[in-house]
Amino acid sequence: MSIERVAMIGAGTMGHALALVHALGGCRVMLHDAASEVLARAPALIAKASATLCEAGTISTHEAEAARNRVCRAHTIEEAIANADLIVEAVVEKAEVKRAVFEEIDRFAPASAIIASNTSYLDIFPLIPASRQENAAIAHWYSPPYIVDLVDIAPGPSTAPEVIATLRALYESFGKAPLVFDRLVPGYVANRLQAALNLECLRMIDEGWASAGDIDFSIRHGLVDRLALLGHMRKMDYTGLEMIRNGLAARTYQPPENTGHSPALARLIDAGRTGVRAGAGFYDYGDEPVEDLLHRRDLGLLQLKKMLSGTTGGQE
Template sequence: MRIEQTAVIGAGTMGHALALVHALGGQRVSLHDSSPEVLRSAPALIEAASATLVDAGAVSASDARTALERITYTESLPDAVRDADLVVEAVVEKADVKRIVYDEIDRYAPGYAVIASNTSYLDPFPLIPAARQSRAAIAHWYTPPYIIDLVDLAPGPETAPEVIETLHALYKGFGKAPLVFDRLVPGYIANRLQQALNLECLRMIDEGWVSAEDIDQSIRHGLVHRLAVLGHMKKLDFTGLEMARLGIEGGTYEPPANMLQSPTLDRLIAAGRTGVRAGAGFYDYGDASADALFRERDLKLLRLKAQLKDLEGEDT
């Protein structure tokens, strides 16, 4: 199964970035969005991301230019998918929207096309037409996907084994780190851990125990170095499993219940402090532009990624 032409459906936060990932991987890419405004903004976002990769030395200027030339933009979904070997669905996490998109893909994409959903939590398989089930899978990415290498691959009940094998080989060839599940695990691994961390952090803020700054200081100076080098389960080995067992037996920690809302989040959102794009969230970003802040983040991630790669090379 050869994958040479990719259609990305949805040009928002993940979609435009996935178009760049696949273009850098050597794919011809057709990027579609139902919103003309979102589609018009995509080229500048893609060019900015590729420029950051060049500035960090992650890709060459010539490779970046070639990748950008591989991407075409279209307001027509039929045109986007007509010749696609792979259709990457990256639309909003709403079942009714995804169902409509899958029906259109089914109508216009070649019968041999693989459909890969970037869904974070929804089960997409009940939404996909029956005739496409054997060639449908999940390929879930993390933002920004042109830097973060993890790709969660999961089959549906009827997915042909060669589909997952093809996606694994494709993304491994991109230099990514595909992780294959034997079934859909809601939230995969990283998102489940992030959700648990979110609940605990918000519980501590909601109940007035600590500030957002306190939490970030504890993570940056207490957890992140060991997790980056070891992961969590190997960190337990280094700590000693007896210690982990004693911590559980002590019974001093009770996980927070999910109350389906957080007073802290409600208050911030009501005040318009919705994150970097709004200029404020838990932190106030002043007059700094969102684009500059994302570029700064990306450059730091790329430097860290290079350093971790060097450390991994030292493993025995």
């Protein structure tokens, strides 16, 4: 199946960025959001992201302009999906919101349209009408998706194999890195690892064992270079599996219990320190505009990605 026309439902943090990804891949994109102010902001955010890619030398100004011209805003779901080959759902992670969106999709989308949800954790398949199950799948991205290449692709119980094959081929043609699962694994791989890391980091802060700065110092100077080059499982091979087994047998590490609560997080959030968009979280960001912070992050990621592109990760 050829994918030429894409409907992007949701224009927020992930939606506008995914619109750019699909437009850079050559698709025509209809972008919709139920919140008019979110939809109104999307073109400027897309322009900012594409300008960053140009600044880093990842794409040309001509490619950026052509991609932006392939994105149009739609003020209703019906307008967005009427002729879509692929419908990407990127709305808030609330089951009832997604269910309502899927019901609208069912009303107006072509029968042949593929529905791909960007959900991070939800099992969205029970929320999708039965008549659409065969053409429904998960295609989960990581922020910012115009830089981070991983795409988790997972079928539902009734998803046709050709739908998964189509999504994989499409995103490989974009230069992305799809990881195809044979069933839904909640959290996929990367999110499960991030969840475990979050739990341990918050435990160390809550228990007073280490500060946020200590944790990041240890990651940056002790882990990140080896993980970036080797991954984790290959790093275990280099360490030696006997040593890994001995560490397990010694039981010197016990994972924290997930209580569903962190005093450190609660204190920060109650104080309004919710992250870079609030000007503070674990760190203070002063009065620097969030757009500048994100721009600097994106340039750093692009530089790191370029440096890593020539490495072999220990594999000949």
